[in-house]
Amino acid sequence: MTQTEWGKPALLGGQPIVEAPLPIVRPLLPPLAAIQERLDAAMQSGQLTNGGRHVQALEAQLAAYFAVAHVVAVNNATIGLLLLLRALAADGEVILPSFTYAASAHAVVWAGLRPVFVDILPDTYTLDPAAVARAITPRTAAIMGVHIYGHPCEIDDLQEVADHHGIPLIFDAAHAMGSRYRQQRVGGFGLAEVFSFHATKIFPVGEGSVIATSDTQLAQKLRLLRVFGSPPGEENTLLPGLNGKMQEFNALIGLENLKNIDRYVTQRRALVDQMRAEIAHLPGLHFQTQRPHVYSNYQNLSLLVDAGAFGLSRDALFVALRADNVHTRRYFHPPVHRHDAYAGSEHAHLPVTDRVADTVLCLPIYSQMQAQEAHALCLTLRRLHAFAPAVRERLRAEGAAGSAGGC
Ligand SMILES: Cc1ncc(COP(=O)(O)O)c(C=O)c1O
Structure with missing residues (x-):
C-alpha cells in the first residue's frame, strides 16, 4: 500500500481509519x-x-x-x-x-x-x-x-x-x-x-x-x-x-x-495472532514474549516501542493514535516505586522495570473485538510508521507528547 491510498494520519489532517473510537477495553457482559x-x-x-x-x-x-x-x-x-x-x-x-x-x-x-x-x-x-x-x-x-x-x-x-x-x-x-x-x-x-x-x-x-x-x-x-x-x-x-x-x-x-471464559480467551488469542502477523514487518514494535509453556489470556495486549526503529516514541504514538480514534494506555507508567506514594520505599536499582515502563503501550483488546477492528488498528499503526517524520514534526511544533520530537 502506498501513502496515497491510506491518506494521512488524523493528526496531519486525514481521516481516522478506525471509524468509531476504539476504547482500550469493552466489558463483555451477559444479557x-x-x-x-x-x-x-x-x-x-x-x-x-x-x-x-x-x-x-x-x-x-x-x-x-x-x-x-x-x-x-x-x-x-x-x-x-x-x-x-x-x-x-x-x-x-x-x-x-x-x-x-x-x-x-x-x-x-x-x-x-x-x-x-x-x-x-x-x-x-x-x-x-x-x-x-x-x-x-x-x-x-x-x-x-x-x-x-x-x-x-x-x-x-x-x-x-x-x-x-x-x-x-x-x-x-x-x-x-x-x-x-x-x-x-x-x-x-x-x-x-x-x-x-x-x-x-x-x-x-x-x-x-x-x-x-x-x-x-x-x-x-x-x-x-x-x-x-x-x-x-x-x-x-x-x-x-x-x-x-x-x-x-x-x-x-x-x-x-x-460458561464462556475459555471461548473468550480463544477469541483474544486469535485476534492477537492476527495483529502480530499484520504488523510483524514494522520495525521497533515488540510484543510481550510468550514463553512456550504458557498460555496467556491476553487480558492486555502490550507493545514496547523502540522510538529509533519505529520513528515515533511511545508517547508520540500514544498521542497520534488517540487522534486516529485508537485509545491506548501507558500501563504501567510510572512503575510503582516511582509513585509519590512510594517515595522512600525499599528497592534496588530496577533498570528493566524503568525501561519497560518508559516504552510500553497497551493497545485495545477485548473478547468481542471484530477482526476488521483489529485490522483497522494495524493499518493505523502502519500508516503512522509511514508518516512518522511528519507526525514527529507536527508534535514538535505543538510541543506535545513530551519527548515526541526527540526520537
Ligand atoms: C495487577 C493488579 N492487581 C490488583 C488489581 C486490583 O484489582 P481490583 O480492581 O479488583 O481491586 C488490579 C486492577 O487493575 C491489577 O491490575
Whole structure:
C-alpha cells in the first residue's frame, strides 16, 4: 500500500481509519435476561449479600475450574490481596514487582507489611526469580508474583526460591483468569492466587474477586476475615476482619461469564495472532514474549516501542493514535516505586522495570473485538510508521507528547 491510498494520519489532517473510537477495553457482559429470574428471586427474598447461594455456587464452580480445594469470593482484588497478606503475616516484608498496578503494593501496605520492589524479566515483564532470591532477608514474609497482562510468572523458578527459604509464594492473578502454565490453569499455583473480576478485566462482574487456595486453614481464616472476623451466627469476633463480601448480583454475572471464559480467551488469542502477523514487518514494535509453556489470556495486549526503529516514541504514538480514534494506555507508567506514594520505599536499582515502563503501550483488546477492528488498528499503526517524520514534526511544533520530537 502506498501513502496515497491510506491518506494521512488524523493528526496531519486525514481521516481516522478506525471509524468509531476504539476504547482500550469493552466489558463483555451477559444479557440481563440471562440472570433476570435469579436476580428477581434474590431481590424478593432480600438476600443480596452475606454469602448467598449464588456466591456459594460461584465459589464451588470456580474451585472445580481452577482444580483447587477452596475459592473465597470477595468484593475486589485489592481487598482479596490485603486479606490474604493479613492472613499470612503480622509484620515483615513482601517482595513484589514494581511493574504492576499500584493496588498490588497498596494491599501490602494496608496489611501492615513493607513492599520490597524487585526487577522483572526483560521479555515477559514478570518477576525475575534471581532478583527475588537476592532480595530475601530474615524479614521476608512473602513473595508476591504478578501474572502481568495475563502472562503467568516463571512459577517453577519462583516456587523453588520460596521453598528453599521456606517463604510463602502468592500470586496477584488479577489479570490471569483463563491463563495456563504448563497446561494447568492459573489459580492452583503457590499458596494462593487472587483474581480481579473488575469491569476492565476479561471476566467482568462489576466489582469482584476470588482467592483460590488448597490450604484449608488459610481458606477458613480468609472466610472469617471477609465478614468482620465473626463466625456465622455469632456476635463475637475472633479477628479484626473487614467487610470483604461479594454481592449476589456480581456472583450471578460471574456464573454466566464462567460458561464462556475459555471461548473468550480463544477469541483474544486469535485476534492477537492476527495483529502480530499484520504488523510483524514494522520495525521497533515488540510484543510481550510468550514463553512456550504458557498460555496467556491476553487480558492486555502490550507493545514496547523502540522510538529509533519505529520513528515515533511511545508517547508520540500514544498521542497520534488517540487522534486516529485508537485509545491506548501507558500501563504501567510510572512503575510503582516511582509513585509519590512510594517515595522512600525499599528497592534496588530496577533498570528493566524503568525501561519497560518508559516504552510500553497497551493497545485495545477485548473478547468481542471484530477482526476488521483489529485490522483497522494495524493499518493505523502502519500508516503512522509511514508518516512518522511528519507526525514527529507536527508534535514538535505543538510541543506535545513530551519527548515526541526527540526520537
Ligand atoms: C495487577 C493488579 N492487581 C490488583 C488489581 C486490583 O484489582 P481490583 O480492581 O479488583 O481491586 C488490579 C486492577 O487493575 C491489577 O491490575
